[in-house]
Amino acid sequence: MPIVHEGLAREFEYVTREDEREMILAQIEAGDALMQQMAYSLITGDHHAIDELTQKALGEGREANDILDEGLIAGMAVVGVKFRDNIIFVPEVLIAARAMKAGMAHIDPILSASGVEPVGTAVFGTVKGDLHDIGKNLCIMMMRGAGFIVHDLGVDTKPDEFIEAADENNADLVMMSALLTTTMPNMGRTITAFEDMGIRDEYKFMTGGASVTQEFADDMGADGYGDNAISCVAKAKELIGVAQTARSG
Ligand code: B12
Structure with a gap:
């Protein structure tokens, strides 16, 4: 799905390197509106929203892996780029990290229990x-x-x-x-x-x-x-x- 979340579309504009745009866009577009909402909440460091959205997504029967890739990691990829390019600084990174943690708290147990072979x-x-x-x-x-x-x-x-x-x-x-x-x-x-x-x-x-x-x-x-x-x-x-x-x- 193309980027339908307005806030996320704005955030994505911070990704200017062509190779990164392609990779991150592919990650975002693999998800739907809920995943885009998650990616945006991660970027803005809204850990309450991430907590709720992760539970909602899992409740809807989505795969933990997909939530991680298309929501959380897609958002964190934008955070990484913004930090590297001096658009955001340590406090914002820490706040995004806290949001990631809030999501990971629900996803971690599922991933470790699923017996997926570690890479x-x-x-x-x-x-x-x-x-x-x-x-x-x-x-x-x-x-x-x-x-x-x-x-x-x-x-x-x-x-x-x-x-x-x-x-x-x-x-x-x-x-x-x-x-x-x-x-x-x-x-x-x-x-x-x-x-x-x-x-x-x-x-x-x-x-x-x-x-x-x-x-x-x-x-x-x-x-x-x-x-x-x-x-x-x-x-x-x-x-x-x-x-x-x-x-x-
Ligand atoms: C936060 C900070 C602190 C905090 C650390 C808190 C903490 N829990 O980490 C505190 C206040 C404790 C601190 C202390 C000191 N700090 Co300090 N600190 C910083 C600051 C502002 C940010 C570092 C940071 O967290 N960046 C954010 C993270 C996300 O970026 P990152 O660490 O670079 O990591 C990214 C990449 O580098 C990479 N990466 C990191 N590790 C690895 C490992 C692998 C394998 C790979 C592949 C990639 C990778 O991926 C990360 C994510 O993108 C920097 C300034 C700066 N711009 O770096 C100074 C800085 C590093 N500190 C500095 C100094 C001098 C000190 C002190 C000596 C100050 C003092 N006089 O006491 C002490 C030393 C304490 C000690 N013994 O370590 C100097 C170092 C100068 C130098 N070249 O030596 C800097 C550059 C500030 C400056 N301009 O003077 N500091």
């Missing part, structure tokens, strides 16, 4: 010395929404903790976030710690965070980098050989 397993932490976790949490939420099992290691995560968690959870991906110039090198140190243990090749490493660049990620010896939650999911899927779908955001 992969990741351990994800903010590196040693760094307490910034907003971006990490956003990435984790999108990764989980895309079907990954993600073990959240929190902030100030030491190399040993990454190693232990990756081993214990039989992870495919080790994902690190860092926002400070002073802590970014700890991503490289973490990879080196895996190398020292002789287990570096058992995992794919991904890095990200506001000041991290592709070049820096390459220098650190990472396998992948993403500059936002959308590319984070897309790259994670690429690295473990999962086909891209609209759901990768």
Whole structure:
């Protein structure tokens, strides 16, 4: 269905990159008016509306997956773009994240009970010395929404903790976030710690965070980098050989 929700149509105009317009529009158009209302409520951070609309959609017998893809993730994709392009800032992102959480609270139990085969397993932490976790949490939420099992290691995560968690959870991906110039090198140190243990090749490493660049990620010896939650999911899927779908955001 084309975009019929006026507010959502206005919000969609913030998506200006041609490739993103195409992908996000496909996600939106896969849904109907109710899904568009959800996407809009997510973008505007109306967590009460998301709470009600998610229950309504489930009550109407819609698939949890569809609600996630066509409503919540479609909305969050627009939020990610607006944030990257400095149209909205941290408070708005946090408010949208709270709305996403309100919807996920109803969807999570259904998805985990449905026995859908997870696409992969990741351990994800903010590196040693760094307490910034907003971006990490956003990435984790999108990764989980895309079907990954993600073990959240929190902030100030030491190399040993990454190693232990990756081993214990039989992870495919080790994902690190860092926002400070002073802590970014700890991503490289973490990879080196895996190398020292002789287990570096058992995992794919991904890095990200506001000041991290592709070049820096390459220098650190990472396998992948993403500059936002959308590319984070897309790259994670690429690295473990999962086909891209609209759901990768
Ligand atoms: C919020 C914030 C804080 C909060 C953190 C709250 C929290 N729970 O996270 C608080 C107030 C605690 C804080 C503290 C500090 N901060 Co601060 N903080 C910020 C701020 C304003 C926003 C960061 C943020 O959350 N952005 C929103 C999220 C969504 O974006 P993001 O983290 O970049 O994540 C996205 C991508 O990068 C990517 N991504 C993130 N991680 C990963 C991982 C992977 C694997 C992938 C693929 C992608 C990916 O996807 C995310 C979603 O799109 C930034 C400024 C800025 N513009 O970045 C400064 C900033 C990062 N802080 C800064 C500083 C200096 C500090 C302090 C040292 C200040 C002080 N003197 O005490 C302390 C350090 C504390 C510590 N040890 O970590 C500097 C860093 C400068 C530098 N280059 O080193 C910045 C850039 C501000 C500035 N311009 O000076 N900070």
